[in-house]
Amino acid sequence: MLVACHDCDLLHHLGVIAEGATARCRRCGGLLRRRRRNGIERTVALALAAAVLFAVANAFPFLSFDMKGQVTQTTLVTGVLDLWRQDMPEIAALVLATSVLAPLLQISLLLYVLLPVHAGRVPWQMARAFRLLRHVQPWSMMEVFLVGILVAVTKLAGMAEVVPGLSLWAFALLIVVLAGAMSSLDPQEVWERLGVRS
Amino acid sequence: MSGAPRTGRAASCWTCHDCRLLCRVPAGAAHAARCPRCGAPLHARKPGSLERTWALVIAAALCYLPANLLPIMTVTSLGKAQSDTIMSGVVYLLHHGMWPLALVVFVASIFVPILKLVILVFLLVSVRRRSRWRPAERTRLYRVTEAIGRWSMVDIFVVTILVALVRLGALATIEARSGAVFFGAVVVLTMIAAESFDPRLIWDGCEEAEA
Ligand SMILES: [Zn+2]
Numbered sequence: 001m002l003v004a005c006h007d008c009d010l011l012h013h014l015g016v017i018a019e020g021a022t023a024r025c026r027r028c029g030g031l032l033r034r035r036r037r038n039g040i041e042r043t044v045a046l047a048l049a050a051a052v053l054f055a056v057a058n059a060f061p062f063l064s065f066d067m068k069g070q071v072t073q074t075t076l077v078t079g080v081l082d083l084w085r086q087d088m089p090e091i092a093a094l095v096l097a098t099s100v101l102a103p104l105l106q107i108s109l110l111l112y113v114l115l116p117v118h119a120g121r122v123p124w125q126m127a128r129a130f131r132l133l134r135h136v137q138p139w140s141m142m143e144v145f146l147v148g149i150l151v152a153v154t155k156l157a158g159m160a161e162v163v164p165g166l167s168l169w170a171f172a173l174l175i176v177v178l179a180g181a182m183s184s185l186d187p188q189e190v191w192e193r194l195g196v197r198s
Numbered sequence: 199m200s201g202a203p204r205t206g207r208a209a210s211c212w213t214c215h216d217c218r219l220l221c222r223v224p225a226g227a228a229h230a231a232r233c234p235r236c237g238a239p240l241h242a243r244k245p246g247s248l249e250r251t252w253a254l255v256i257a258a259a260l261c262y263l264p265a266n267l268l269p270i271m272t273v274t275s276l277g278k279a280q281s282d283t284i285m286s287g288v289v290y291l292l293h294h295g296m297w298p299l300a301l302v303v304f305v306a307s308i309f310v311p312i313l314k315l316v317i318l319v320f321l322l323v324s325v326r327r328r329s330r331w332r333p334a335e336r337t338r339l340y341r342v343t344e345a346i347g348r349w350s351m352v353d354i355f356v357v358t359i360l361v362a363l364v365r366l367g368a369l370a371t372i373e374a375r376s377g378a379v380f381f382g383a384v385v386v387l388t389m390i391a392a393e394s395f396d397p398r399l400i401w402d403g404c405e406e407a408e409a
Contacts, residue, residue, distance in 0.1 A: 004206030004213045004220055007337055009400040011206055028337045028401070065363040067370065072363055079362035086361065088374045094382045095358045098351060127236040131216045138389060140346050141355075147306075148355025151291075151299050155356070156363065158294070159275075161369070191217040191235060 005030045040118050040188040046181035047110040053174035060167035068162035076100055102140035109133040117193050143175045207242045214238055246397040254391035255318050261383040268377030271357050275370040306352040314388045317343045328403035340397045350385045
């Protein structure tokens with residue numbers, strides 16, 4: 001099969017790639033294709049786990065803050081609501097998009113496309129959904145948010161007692177599981193199962 | 199170079215940007231309609247890549263100064279108000295002996311955005327000059343820029359979490375300030391700028407020089 005490197009346009013004759021193997025461009029080192037063992041099945045399983053963890057992470061407070069007996073708790077969206085109230089709609093929207101909406105969309109699109117593909121069917125508007133997934137991915141920044149939590153907790157440590165909540169662990173696990181889902185996905189395999197239209 | 203064409207464009211085969219299918223297009227076509235597999239519009243190169251990337255880089259550079267000079271938050275504790283810029287946040291962490299975190303915030307918030315802007319300007323200029331200098335290294339530089347941009351969001355998230363946790367009325371409040379808006383703009387603009395740059399332009403310059 002003839003393919004062109006996405007980063008430098010060099011043409012390659014790509015033979016059959018073994019499961020688990022990676023093909024790279026011989027000129028610029030760009031990724032041509034990475035085949036995964038049971039890629040679609042593993043991605044579906046991890047995406048389902050991510051959906052459960054996402055629900056837990058958002059349903060419960062992830063930090064409690066105790067200052068002289070006054071306790072505040074925060075969930076992922078409380079900060080967004082407070083920013084909104086403080087007349088910072090742009091930042092509120094950016095934080096909501098990158099820490100809640102993009103991961104939610106990412107998990108939903110993975111399941112929307114891969115569950116039917118796994119069952120041998122082509123979901124409605126599959127190309128559009130799969131394209132959207134690629135565009136959403138860079139905006140899903142949960143791991144960056146986790147580092148933000150770490151910095152914030154350290155800053156507050158002198159002021160009051162900060163107690164991590166259950167959902168913080170779900171959140172950390174979610175990052176690992178979703179990263180695993182994205183890395184076990186071989187987009188070429190999904191497109192090939194879709195086949196050539198028209 | 200002679201013999202078989204080495205690149206997709208030279209062979210009149212364009213890679214679909216979305217599903218990566220190599221599609222044959224009529225020779226000399228400016229744009230072919232759509233990818234037969236996924237339906238995305240086909241282009242030999244991202245359209246208007248240089249112009250778009252320049253515009254976004256300039257816009258991000260303009261936001262970079264207010265992002266660093268204006269306060270990103272104000273802490274009011276027992277009647278005393280204190281405003282923090284990104285740099286004063288780093289200094290605060292340093293003074294309290296948390297230098298690993300100070301380093302994280304400094305690298306993510308101050309170093310990464312400026313590094314991204316410098317690399318993108320360097321790539322844009324080198325493509326404009328049809329430079330043949332180390333195309334593989336320049337492509338790698340581009341991949342680095344794409345990968346690190348998201349980490350600049352750390353401080354925006356820190357402000358959000360502080361705002362949500364510290365709202366105890368008379369005791370203490372933390373409010374976000376306009377520096378955070380500019381800072382968010384820098385992150386978003388540099389991310390879109392990296393996405394609109396087409397690394398294949400780096401190699402086009404080398405091929406034209408060879409031909
Ligand atoms: Zn390449």
